[in-house]
Amino acid sequence: MKNKITIIGLGYVGLPLAVEFAKKYNVVGFDINHSRVSELNSGHDYTLEVSDSDLKNVLKNTEKSGLKLTNNVNDIKDSNIFIVTVPTPVDRNNRPILSPLIKASETVGNVLKPNDIVIYESTVYPGVTEDECVPILEKYSSLKFNTDFFCGYSPERINPGDKTHTVANIKKVTSGSTLEVGKIVDELYKSIITAGTHLAPTIKVAEASKVIENAQRDVNIAFVNELAIIFNKLGIDTHDVLEAAATKWNFLHFKPGLVGGHCIGVDPFYLAQKAQEVGYHSEIILAGRRLNDSMGDYIATEILKLMVKKDIKVKKAKVLMLGITFKENCPDIRNTKAIDVYTSLKQYDMSIDVYDPWADFKEVKDEYGIELISQIENNYDVIIHVVAHSEFLNINYKKIKSHNGVVYDVKGVLSKNVIDERL
Structure with a gap:
């Protein structure tokens, strides 16, 4: 047939x-x-x-x-x-x-x-x-x-x-x-x-194989995010550390960052829920999720510290957020953790522009109540590189920031000579 x-x-x-x-x-x-x-x-x-x-x-x-x-x-x-x-x-x-x-x-x-x-x-x-x-x-x-x-x-x-x-x-x-x-x-x-x-x-084996793929990745990124927090306190560049460690053949090269989307940011909860139903409380899986879910607030706090250090007035500060999708070169905004950075900073009464050439304007407005800008302005007090869209690599950051402005690189891909700090 x-x-x-x-x-x-x-x-x-x-x-x-x-x-x-x-x-x-x-x-x-x-x-x-x-x-x-x-x-x-x-x-x-x-x-x-x-x-x-x-x-x-x-x-x-x-x-x-x-x-x-x-x-x-x-x-x-x-x-x-x-x-x-x-x-x-x-x-x-x-x-x-x-x-x-x-x-x-x-x-x-x-x-x-x-x-x-x-x-x-x-x-x-x-x-x-x-x-x-x-x-x-x-x-x-x-x-x-x-x-x-x-x-x-x-x-x-x-x-x-x-x-x-x-x-x-x-x-x-x-x-x-x-x-x-x-x-x-x-x-x-x-x-x-x-x-x-x-x-x-069996079907159950296939189901389990999928849900652990994303849970494993989530835990690995959580570990690197925790390293980023520790190394930041020690005054060490996390990406330099990871680059050195990656020279060993069996080192797993994950990078710190925001972990959202419809898979990695969600699937670990499915496994943890089932574990709870059969009488086991997940330790590692949920700990990794909690840490990754806290990174938006952590990034916002680090940006505030940089602003204070540079004597930038927080209230009414002009901020540019580059990216709102959950990952680079993709229009998907589902469960994006970029919104956590936005929400954390918005409570300080900052004026935040969000620019993302990949995202749908109406979808972002309907989902998050944010009006995306269609063109980047100049004289920003803070520029946050949130999502590593290819287009953002070609921006002249020195031109669009204020004289004393801050550039914070969440993704760790911008040249060191244009940023003040990176995750």
């Missing part, structure tokens, strides 16, 4: 996956956001994960391949493989929000047929697919799991803004609810993933 695939969710994960599958299969991309579907059907992806040319090419449907984009559930009824790629955020208390996953499961359950396979890619703690999603699929389809329909889990490994490590170029972990289904899921992904696949023995 020729596979017809439906991708549920057309964001940073779902759209690139849908486009890749559509090069070989008939694919339906489904999203409840009507404006998102309309934008994509016009041939443009505002996330910039897929180029306009690639998108337009797969929208030209043929008998064997192509992509149809829709928000109409009727358009997905004849698919036999459903891949769920909806977000899995946390609430303000850092508790997992599974409602997007539950709603997507309800949607799929309503159209599920015998022998269909439902594959989840959303990052979750071990057990969510079989313990939370499967009962919903059974309820809405009136079918029996592993008898009438089957499931798989293949965690997403999208790196927003990265044009080198794209969907096809990143090795994919796969799994299935039975051994046979695992092999089917593995072969499906193997047909589009040039980097190869790794078939995990």
Whole structure:
């Protein structure tokens, strides 16, 4: 039987996956956001994960391949493989929000047929697919799991803004609810993933493998952030220390900075929540999260110290923040920790301009209440290099700062002769 695939969710994960599958299969991309579907059907992806040319090419449907984009559930009824790629955020208390996953499961359950396979890619703690999603699929389809329909889990490994490590170029972990289904899921992904696949023995193993990837990275960055705080007190440049240490072959070269976004800044809480449910209170994972979440306030405090040292009046100080997205060369503002720096400094009644050529003006206004500036002015008392967009490397910092102004480099990539201090 020729596979017809439906991708549920057309964001940073779902759209690139849908486009890749559509090069070989008939694919339906489904999203409840009507404006998102309309934008994509016009041939443009505002996330910039897929180029306009690639998108337009797969929208030209043929008998064997192509992509149809829709928000109409009727358009997905004849698919036999459903891949769920909806977000899995946390609430303000850092508790997992599974409602997007539950709603997507309800949607799929309503159209599920015998022998269909439902594959989840959303990052979750071990057990969510079989313990939370499967009962919903059974309820809405009136079918029996592993008898009438089957499931798989293949965690997403999208790196927003990265044009080198794209969907096809990143090795994919796969799994299935039975051994046979695992092999089917593995072969499906193997047909589009040039980097190869790794078939995990169970869905829970695959779920766990994903959530620890980001937790491990979070802890490593937290360690380096702690080093930055210590070395700053000792009057030592952290980046110089890391450069020296990295000459050893097995040194892990992480850099200090703000850790936000929809993955690293969120996923550790999923694992910690599940650990708590089974009676274990996470020590290292949550400690790393707390430290990384405190870095916005720490950076703001260091900037205030520099201002005092240079006799710059704090109240009404003219400040330029370069960057609001969660990472460089990417328009994604979800869970950005740049906002922590802004909020910390704003309480001192500073006049803060935020400039980010990658971010969407309306999205930033709606999400954070900040009006981005479209052009950098001059005579800033403080300039904070928050996000390492390529464009910021070419700015003449000496020209746009005041005579006694401060330049603080959060990312540690600017030339030392233009900055006063770096994290």
